[in-house]
Amino acid sequence: MPAVSKGDGMRGLAVFISDIRNCKSKEAEIKRINKELANIRSKFKGDKALDGYSKKKYVCKLLFIFLLGHDIDFGHMEAVNLLSSNKYTEKQIGYLFISVLVNSNSDLIRLINNAIKNDLASRNPTFMNLALHCIANVGSREMAEAFAADVPRILVAGDTMDSVKQSAALCLLRLNRTSPDLVPMGEWTARVVHLLNDQHLGVVTAATSLITTLAQKNPDDFKTSVSLAVARLSRIVTSASTDLQDYTYYFVAAPWLSVKLLRLLQCYPPPEDAAIRGRLTECLETILNKAQEPPKSKKVQHSNAKNAVLFEAISLIIHHDSEPTLLVRACNQLGQFLQHRETNLRYLALESMCTLASSEFSHEAVKTHIETVINALKTERDVSVRQRAVDLLYAMCDRSNAKQIVAEMLSYLETADYSIREEIVLKVAILAEKYAVDYTWYVDTILNLIRIAGDYVSEEVWYRVIQIVINRDDVQGYAAKTVFEALQAPACHENLVKVGGYILGEFGNLIAGDPRSSPLVQFNLLHSKFHLCSVPTRALLLSAYIKFINLFPEVKGTIQEVLRSDSQLRNADVELQQRAVEYLRLSCVASTDILATVLEEMPPFPERESSILAKLKRKKGPGTVPDIEENRKERNANVNGGPNHTSATSNAKASPPSFVGDLLAPAPPPTNRPRPVSSASFLQNPLTPLPPQAYAIPLAASAGTFYQVAAPAAASSTDLLGLGSSTSLNSTPPAAAPPTAASLLVDVFSENSPPVSAPAHIAVPATAAPAADDNFSSITTKSFHVAESILADVQEPTDKFVCKNNGVLYENQLLQIGLKSEYRQNLGRMYVFFGNKTSTQFLNFASNVLNVHLKPVDPTVDGGAQLQQIINIECVSDFVEAPVLNIQFRYGGTLQNIAVKLPITLNKFFQPTEMMSQDFFQRWKQLSAPQQEVQKIFKAKHSMDTEVTKAKIIGFGVALLDGVDPNPSNFVGAGVIHTKTTQVGCLLRLEPNMQAQMYRLTLRTSRDTVSQRLCDLLSDQF
């Protein structure tokens, strides 16, 4: 702002400002401002003839109030009026107000544009400048639209004043930045380039900025600027420091212009014309020479200006990357700066050297400074400079100095600033991997890394170690040994435990020969760390243990003991608990062959891009690192081959079904179903170095359902893993399986076993049954005329009701059917409860057993309500097939049809009979006719627990006779089945064989059909 003359000093404004400054509190200030605003409002409203001075004063006050943070919603019109004033100060205040306060969608914008147009058209350079400044300051799209044509015209017009040209160039630059699409390139572009030859250095400076921006967008249009820029640059560089007068800054000739010209030249490749090229080289050499000259002034401004030019020149040299001598000279110059007193200089030198290191000409030169850089890393006080030193070390690293650099970085890591530790860790990991000559060194380095900076070692780093160790046979033994030794330390980082657990689990056998690292020692060492670790690590360790069981059968007992302990089997964490249970079962049930198959050594990983490098790139952004990598890859053969774009995590994304599929896949012989290639089978793969959650989630989701559906399927499929055995112990009925999961699993099972929906023990197809069913119950008057289609989806839960009278018969999303039943002799009563699980009503609810209508139920079932139905049963004669309960109701407009077999089986009508030993054998002998005896030998499906077996036999309905059989482990029972017409005596004997996991069941009754039926029913229970 030009100095205001005395007459222009606005006294009112000064008083107002001092009033505000003197206010004691915010409230007082607000009061004062309110008062002033009211005053200004009345002034603007009242006498229309406000002179320019007062207008300016009030607008100034408004501006001040606005800048204090208050809203101003008037006075714009007055400000616009000021624009048309002829006085500089009034016009200036008007423009100031407008550029600060007027937003682009104001109604006044047309008036303002008009005023600006007038000023641009005037011949007065100060007014033109004010207008141009206003355009640039507002810089909105509207402004660009209105003046995009005018500004270039002013810029290239021959008769424009220099100062206006300068403003116009900068104004155009601003418009170009804000709305580049609105500034048309035209014939003026060629003429703009010639501004570089302008007499006035200010114009040249402004024009260079403009041209640089434009050249970045359209390099071809401004190619001619190169020669002009070089010419201009050489003139400045060679000029004596006094030549340029106003533009010499502390003895440096036009530093800003030089920097801008050098920047402009960086938009283009080295000039092709040899003359220009020679001239440019000469310039650059001169700049480098000047850096060697003793400073002309001790002032910091002098050296700053000189160095600014120098650094820009070095950037240009690096950009061109074609003159070896220059590059080496630049490198040497930077080397000097590395020890400079000035921190900023050291920083810049390190930063520039980073880029120099990637040039083939100067890479060796940079390497000579390694000692200095390492020194900087150790002694530098400023963390940002140390960070640059790390970057430079990383950039200058190659095979020859890798060991030294990695060692230095490692030693620095111990004292490094926390903010850069993680990055250093990544860099060390990458360098160690890339330049590893022998892998023992690599393993040592990484283990050291984990030891020193365990917290900063990200997952990717240790995944990578595992990948490399697994893929390299030669290093596995050494890795196992080193890891084992590292784990001896009393305090290990968790990451080390993870690596240790994994590697020992895979390759522990390689060092097991040594008595100092015998299997038991290995296991005890790992287990000593177990309790200090987090859940994911513990899960990994559990997997390592099961691998141990495979590797070293001699420690099986110890490990099983550990797995069996309450802290594992009943761990609060579901993942740990599940692993413990599964691994324990696996170790108990499976034979060594199966174990070996299931727990096979991990297959090699597919080669892929190093996950660490990907992480570093992510961390740094697409900046320097990739560039260095690209450059390097050409010269250094990458140890691990070219990058492969399979991401490390794609493996983890395998969908749940395939996991379950793979869980079973090892057991049955290979099917024709193609196994997913991307994911290795789950049990082979429990140690995958992937985030544990990745497979923990699908497992957890599938596990519950897996068990439940496994039970019926297991009846007929070869249940190798015995995982289904938990069902019968499980109080939750299998029917609770959510249908989606069930269907999902059906797919899995369908290849190995008969469909789940057709359970094995329905011996007689429904349609073939009528004759037998005719006489089994009084409630079935006739054989059922049930369509096959219904029977097809008859649910078959009766299995578990053989030994039980109460429970949940059926359940889906809508309906739950509960059951309670009691029997006496040949009569029974069954209470059926229908529970509506939804919140809406079921309409037209009806249930009947076959065609017989029972006591009709209420036709509507309210949301959440329960309905009870009583069924009376009488056993007329012995029977096989159970009656079917049909349920129909309307839910949400659709008719639901459900058919459920009622769990009425012959054994329900048992009356237990106690008898003495000789009685029993006497009767046993009486029933010796061959058709009266039925014997069945079968494999145990569940664990052979004596108590459970006893409970089942009693639940079956017979009396359990103790001390009858000479062999105490055998079970003997006796009972009478009551039907309406007859009574059938029944004796049974169950002989378990623990070794073979088999049972022999013998039944003798007075009726052959009864014997057969009872035998079928009971044998399914064990």
Place this chain on the structure above:
Amino acid sequence: MIGGLFIYNHKGEVLISRVYRDDIGRNAVDAFRVNVIHARQQVRSPVTNIARTSFFHVKRANIWLAAVTKQNVNAAMVFEFLYKMCDVMTAYFGKISEENIKNNFVLIYELLDEILDFGYPQNSETGALKTFITQQGIKGQHQTKEEQSQITSQVTGQIGWRREGIKYRRNELFLDVLESVNLLMSPQGQVLSAHVSGRVVMKSYLSGMPECKFGMNDKIVIDKQGKGGTTDEAGKSELGGSSGKQSIAIDDCTFHQCVRLSKFDSERSISFIPPDGEYELMRYRTTKDIILPFRVIPLVREVGRTKLEVKVVIKSNFKPSLLAQKIEVRIPTPLNTSGVQVICMKGKAKYKASENAIVWKIKRMAGMKESQISAEIELLPTNDKKKWARPPISMNFEVPFAPSGLKVRYLKVFESKLNYSDHDVIKWVRYIGRSGIYETRC
């Protein structure tokens, strides 16, 4: 517990700084200044948490009082303490102002030592404090050993708020019922919210250790008596006045520490041994059956974009014999007001630009009267599309009755040891109803 206590002036300069616990460092003083007093945005919350340190502040005039703690204290306790602290300071040196604080800083430190011990609030009863923290010079204090031990036994005793052996020639007591009535009313005259918060302030000049019993027309007590069939003679005592039939429902109340709470809980009777001098016996709040002393009827008409006509009628709604005082009606004006003409029948009205409001003042007004003001407001057209938000018209006044309807029924004084009875005590009762936030939307 309170870790420290700071007092700042309006510029954020520290006037008083007292740290009670080591966990409060020196930088806490600056943290509060930077983050609260000098905050860019005005801090409205009285509790501010800065770097795991909690600052509880109250502002009196231009003075900031801030209590600091690193612990999880009871915030209500801290504020109660801060208010008490203000009361104590006012009792010692009058208005809390920067100058007064600077002049009395020694006294304040002395007080702070006494009323907070290791951050735990202690006895903050002005009467008790004044016995041992005096403002006279050391020479003026002719305290005998006996007197000093008496102070000790009083301060540490069961009745810490009153010392023994007080004697007055005239036994007198003054009872002030001070209420402030808050209202928000719709333009149509519908009550949107209304409540009264009141205080009973007592000034007692009684000899000995008198046992007092205070009675008012609390609905629960009255109903209980009605049911019991026994009419308590004291209910018609000379203090309660004649119109003690209406009872009021008190929503909640708090008492001075001298009131025996167990008795209040069981019998709902308020009995106590009063401190000597002035103190606040109880505080209460009611929301039902409030007598609204004034009704404001606004009428705003927008005449085009540049003119606004406002007419406001106020009606007084109480006994014609009573006089309301210090009536002030504040009518907000739009932010783009450029000129105002006012005509009013009674009192004086003026447009105050600094407050963006027309302020209408009436000195006195009797009950069941009505008065009106009309104003023409000229507006300056703005390019702001926002409509004027029409803030409510607010009102201030003072009336000589309790808007909640509370009546003092009796205050009985028993002193068995000295020979004066309830009849010998001269008792004065005064009711003052003031406006709190008394607003009507327009």
